[in-house]
Amino acid sequence: MLIAPIARIAIRSLVVPILAVPLVIATLAAAQDAGAPPTEAVSQDAAGTSEPAATEAAAPEREAFEGTPAELAATYDTVTLRSIGKTFGGRDLQLLSVGDPDATWAALIVAGLHGRRGADESAVALDVAAWLAEHSEELPANTLFHVLADGSPDASAATAPSRAGNDRSIDDDGDGDLDEDGADDLNGDGEIGWMRIPDPTGEWAFDNDGVPVRAEPAKGTPRTHRIVREGRDDDADGKWNEDGPGGVDIARNFTWSFEEHTRAAGAWPASESTTRAIMDFILAEQRIALVYEFGAAETITKNPGWDGAWKKLPDDDGDLLTGLREMHAKGADVKRSASAPGNGSLGATVWNQLGRIWLGRAPLGRSGPVWPDGDAKWPQHLTVTWSAVSGDGVPDGAEVATITPLRTDVGDDEPDEPDDADDADDADDEGDEGDEGDEEDTVKLPPSIFAETPSIGGFLRDVAAARAVVAFTETFTAGSDGVLRLRTRLVNTGRLPTHTARGAQLRARRPLNVRVVLPDGATLAGGRPLVQIERLAPGGASDELAWVVAGKSGDTVKIEVSGPDLAPIAHEVRIP
Amino acid sequence: MRRPIAPTALALTWLVAFAAGALAQDRPATPPWAQDPPPRVAPRPEKKPEVNLRFDVYYHVDELHAAMRQVAAAYPDLLEIRSIGKSVEGRDILMGVLTDTSTGKDTDKTAFWCDGNIHGNEVQGGEASLYLLWWMTENRDLPRVRELLRERTLYVVPSINPDGRAHWFDAPNTMSSSRSGKRPVDNDRDGLFDEDGPDDLDGDGEILRMRVRDPNGGWKVHPEEPRLMVRVKPGEKGTYRLLGLEGIDNDGDGRINEDGPGGYDPNRDWPSDWAGPAEQYGAGPYPVSLPETRAVVDFLVAHPNIAGFQSFHNSGGMILRGPGTKEFGGYPRGDDRVMQALAARGESQLPFYRSMVIWKDLYSVHGGEVNFAYEGLGIFAFTNELWSRAQYLQGAKGATGDASVDRLRFDDDLELGRRYVAWKPLQHPQFGAIEVGGWTRRTGRVAPSFMIQEMSHRNMAFVLYHAAEMPLVRAGTVTSGDAGNGLRFVEATFTNEGMIPTRTQRSVDKEIGAPDRATIAGGGIEVLSGGVVSGRSLRVNDPEIRRPADLRLTGGIRGDAEIRIRWLVRGSGTVTITYRAEKGGTATLSLEL
The missing domain is CATH 2.60.40.10 (Immunoglobulins)
Known part of the structure; x- marks a missing residue:
């Protein structure tokens, strides 16, 4: 229920590649077929850069939420806010909960575990929480959505730009000193930027505009520089910024395939109070059936391929993932690279130890590594100039980058209209070449990070509706004179399994516990008093149950079923 | 070799000398039998201890802690008692900090860590640790002890599982319980915690075994010793069926004793090479999930001066070192050679003990304590499994070689039958007429009381040897x-x-x-x-x-x-x-x- 809308901004619509239009129409149609509300969608150009699609006509304008968790909780009476623990630095892990607090089924949305990317991820997660709150009347009954928008508040609060970890000091360079060589603001602009150092063994070269390109000596681009964060060699060990403040990367501190003796991953699995708080929360909340994470991993586009910590799941779980991807695609159609959860990640741990479903979504604009990590290319919409710096510990010839957007309208709150409606038509005519139109007007701007909120919110709503539901069926009773013979089947009528196949293998969660409750004086002459069923697959899978009870004619025998995320059910039968 | 002088020659020499002396002196000669006896070398009996502790009993955790404080009170310049944390049930985890404080703070010296009783039922590690504190303080004047205390620190925690130890003394138990601590666990995953543990049906304070007569059973009475049971061979017909440990179906789920107190393994809770509960029984949801483990880990991490490590368990007579699993691979050759040398000396100090590698010679352990000490902290570490059943009759004449028979003979002849309970009939609520009987908890895994001191002393000697070889x-x-x-x-x-x-x-x-x-x-x-x-x-x-x-x-x-x-x-x-x-x-x- 909306109390008072605050802290909102308008979502920006950006340059529209015509290629996207048919896909968008198809996607929207599919979504509407399923009863989901129209959503905004994004598509992608041939180079793999995400672009927002033309959605204004199909989807209602929606304002993104950009406030704090407390502001969100104050805005909606279906939202509560609490702390589930403290970080190493003493900050609260703020958990928003949207929906029925007494629900028997819940999902957990997590973001920002890795500090370096955390801001965008957290913003999207908060916006998804807002979307769920806005649509609380559409949410299935008896469901609850927990949102941990900032999974590493220490890292979020840090000012160092490359800070991925929490407040714990670690000896990154193994020299026995802690945090003694962090980045430095050499040019006094209040920012820690990038610094290039002349180095004939470096990995970088530069074009005439000073834009960095990967050196390829074999192809005529010789190595000229290396690029490091702006800083001096504070500890005179010949290295720059190799041991800055903090910290353990929470995104690598979970238990599954933990990287021992990797400082940034932590001293041991779940060494950090943040990690433990999240794991304890999931363990205590047996009703959490699904974890949806905004982070580096992207498993919704497609399966990134089983490897490493992304250990091959049983076939049934693979099929489940495929089904969930199809369900998700009804909300948006975004092409991007798949990326598996890594060692010590929440995702790998949720699947392989906690026995729940986990899905990873790399938010828009974050589907690839941040430059200059990995193979990332220089973002097209940015220009760079280099200024010389000097001083103690600053390497000879060092220069610091000043990076500015080519387009000055980036950051405007008002929606960007296409410069000329005819451009769109022209692009349409050009088919696949559309995204290579007028260079002056088609500089690739990153899409709004909030563009996918409705599709994600819609997916979460839909997956909650698809949860496992068990019922008795084909019940047969017989007997006479105080003897009851009972046979029945317990069936899962939901579209999701009661347990993941991996979880059932691991016995990671409580099974379906089927108990026979006898009236006073009755005895169980046949069958088990407690039957434990590890898993019922979706789509009508069932288990047969049978008992013989001796007791007083007319008394009632009760069969009770409970499961970790099921609404409990009971079936009563009279003794003949 | 020099030839010994014959007694007659000695006597003759003495007589000659006496005569010569008498002749040389004016005053009357004093016969030798009237002279003062020659000064004797003073006898050096073990000095009477300042603190009278018995080492023929097992101490309840409260008594153990009281004894530690008693020693510290007598030797305040050598021993300080600290609490390094609290257990699940709120008991202190007490440490003795043993060093000569006149030569510096404990943290300024290279230190040795020694603990015991990580498994609640493996009690004798507590006595061995207490003995170490007591013996070192009582013998402070021995030069080697003095030197060790001047230059080293020993951090000694007799029980890092005080809840499990208390439960072993306070509640009916088997020989193998209470291994875990007291954090409730839903072992049978029915949503209830610790609701169906063993029950002392006959009220004798012990959890014994249950048997029922069954002409098709898989067990029969031992042919030579009717108090014992043996499994029938293929083709043989049994006379009994064993029903497990004394207990009833407390929660009405058709099973017995499937969810008792605690129900985890504290020695699977350590960070190195850790594996989750699905991969090995007893692990928690993540390493260092128990307050007791956390107390120890926090202390170890905060004390990089620790360079030697010993953990006392029971039983089997083993000096164990890592790796805990084959998959971990071997330890670096130089390190392993030093550990082998240390363990080899231990084998000579500890008869009936063998130097072993955990995964190769025992079983696989992920997340074990000594594995963490070495693999995570780089400290040479050993687990000693105190007490070997081979020590019952020690190969004496009359030993049959049948471990069960020999143990019973030991109990009959040396403990006068105090550890074995004869089978007796009992009415069971689910099984009807049954019998209960068998060994009590103070047999098999723990040393007989009269052998506690020797066990403690020999293991202490191994610790002191290891501690003396730490870097300096x-x-x-x-x-x-x-x-x-x-x-x-x-x-x-x-x-x-x-x-x-x-x-x-x-x-x-x-x-x-x-x-x-x-x-x-x-x-x-x-x-x-x-x-x-x-x-x-x-x-x-x-x-x-x-x-x-x-x-x-x-x-x-x-x-x-x-x-x-x-x-x-x-x-x-x-x-x-x-x-x-x-x-x-x-x-x-x-x-x-």
Whole structure:
């Protein structure tokens, strides 16, 4: 229920590649077929850069939420806010909960575990929480959505730009000193930027505009520089910024395939109070059936391929993932690279130890590594100039980058209209070449990070509706004179399994516990008093149950079923 | 060999001497039998202890802690009692900090860690640890004890699972319970915690075994010893069916004793090579999930001066070292050789004990305590499984070689039958007429009470030997020489007097802990370069020029070895050279240039 809308901004619509239009129409149609509300969608150009699609006509304008968790909780009476623990630095892990607090089924949305990317991820997660709150009347009954928008508040609060970890000091360079060589603001602009150092063994070269390109000596681009964060060699060990403040990367501190003796991953699995708080929360909340994470991993586009910590799941779980991807695609159609959860990640741990479903979504604009990590290319919409710096510990010839957007309208709150409606038509005519139109007007701007909120919110709503539901069926009773013979089947009528196949293998969660409750004086002459069923697959899978009870004619025998995320059910039968 | 002098020759010599003496003196001779007896070498009986502790009993955890405090009260300059944390049930985890405080703080000395009783039922580690504290303080004047206490610290925690220990004494138990601590676990995953543990049906304070007559059972009475049961061979017909341990179906789920108190393994809760509960029974949701483990881990991490590690378990007579799993791979050869040497000495100190590798000779353990000590912290570590059943009859005449029969014979002949309970009939609510009987908890895994002291002393001796071999950096020599062009060499040597290196190879390989540091300082000098003088060439092959006055020596000093460091300096005045090893202490040299 909306109390008072605050802290909102308008979502920006950006340059529209015509290629996207048919896909968008198809996607929207599919979504509407399923009863989901129209959503905004994004598509992608041939180079793999995400672009927002033309959605204004199909989807209602929606304002993104950009406030704090407390502001969100104050805005909606279906939202509560609490702390589930403290970080190493003493900050609260703020958990928003949207929906029925007494629900028997819940999902957990997590973001920002890795500090370096955390801001965008957290913003999207908060916006998804807002979307769920806005649509609380559409949410299935008896469901609850927990949102941990900032999974590493220490890292979020840090000012160092490359800070991925929490407040714990670690000896990154193994020299026995802690945090003694962090980045430095050499040019006094209040920012820690990038610094290039002349180095004939470096990995970088530069074009005439000073834009960095990967050196390829074999192809005529010789190595000229290396690029490091702006800083001096504070500890005179010949290295720059190799041991800055903090910290353990929470995104690598979970238990599954933990990287021992990797400082940034932590001293041991779940060494950090943040990690433990999240794991304890999931363990205590047996009703959490699904974890949806905004982070580096992207498993919704497609399966990134089983490897490493992304250990091959049983076939049934693979099929489940495929089904969930199809369900998700009804909300948006975004092409991007798949990326598996890594060692010590929440995702790998949720699947392989906690026995729940986990899905990873790399938010828009974050589907690839941040430059200059990995193979990332220089973002097209940015220009760079280099200024010389000097001083103690600053390497000879060092220069610091000043990076500015080519387009000055980036950051405007008002929606960007296409410069000329005819451009769109022209692009349409050009088919696949559309995204290579007028260079002056088609500089690739990153899409709004909030563009996918409705599709994600819609997916979460839909997956909650698809949860496992068990019922008795084909019940047969017989007997006479105080003897009851009972046979029945317990069936899962939901579209999701009661347990993941991996979880059932691991016995990671409580099974379906089927108990026979006898009236006073009755005895169980046949069958088990407690039957434990590890898993019922979706789509009508069932288990047969049978008992013989001796007791007083007319008394009632009760069969009770409970499961970790099921609404409990009971079936009563009279003794003949 | 010198030939012994015959008694008759001795007597003759004495007579001659006596006669000569008598003749030489004017005064009347005093017969030898009337003279004062020659001064005797003073007998040196074991001195009466200041603190009278018995080591023929097992101590309840409250008594154990009281005894520790009693020793500390008698020797406040040697022993301090600290609580390093609380257990699940709120009991203190008490540590004895044993060192001669007149020679420095505990943290300024290389330290040894010793604990016991991680499994609640493995109680004798508590007595062995308490004995160590008591014996070392009572024998403080022995030169080797004095030296150890002056230069080393021993951190001794007799029970790192005080809840499990208390439960072992306070509640009915089997020989193998209560292994875990007291955090409730839903072992049978029915949503209830600890709701169906064993039950003392006959009220004798023990959890024994249940049997029922069954002409088709898989067991029969032992042919030579009717009190014992043996499994029937294929083709044989049994007379009994064993029904497990004494208990009833408390929660009405058709099973017995499937969810008792606790129900986890505290020795699967340690961070190195950890695996989750699906991969091995007893692990928690993540390592260091128990408050007891956390207390120990926090202390170990905060005390990088710890360089030796011992954990007392029971039983089997083993001196165990890692790795805990085959998949982990082997330990670096240099480290393993030192550990083997330490364990080999232990085998001579501890008859009936064998040096073993955990995964290879016992079973696989992920997340074990001693594995963490070595693999995570780079500290040589052993688990001793105190007490071997081979020690019952010790190969004496009459031993049958049948372990069960020999144990019963031991109980009959040496314990006068106090540990075995004869089968007796009982009416069971689910099974009807049954019998209960068998061994009580104080047999099999724990040493008989009259053998506790020897067990404790021998294991203590192994600890003291290991502790004495921890690294100890001593200052050697310092010299200087003309290097030409107004420059001078300063060369210093430091030795490690322990068998254990200042940095284990594991520490070096995995960058565990801080590297050793060698610093040179002096107001009047400029340090131009520095480095370690290499082997035969006697050259500094890898000079440090960026920060030569503060050398980081990642390799440390090997065991029983010397390091030679040379600096090139300009200037004059007093020069101070310091070598700091996290686990080997600090040594300083000075020189006037």
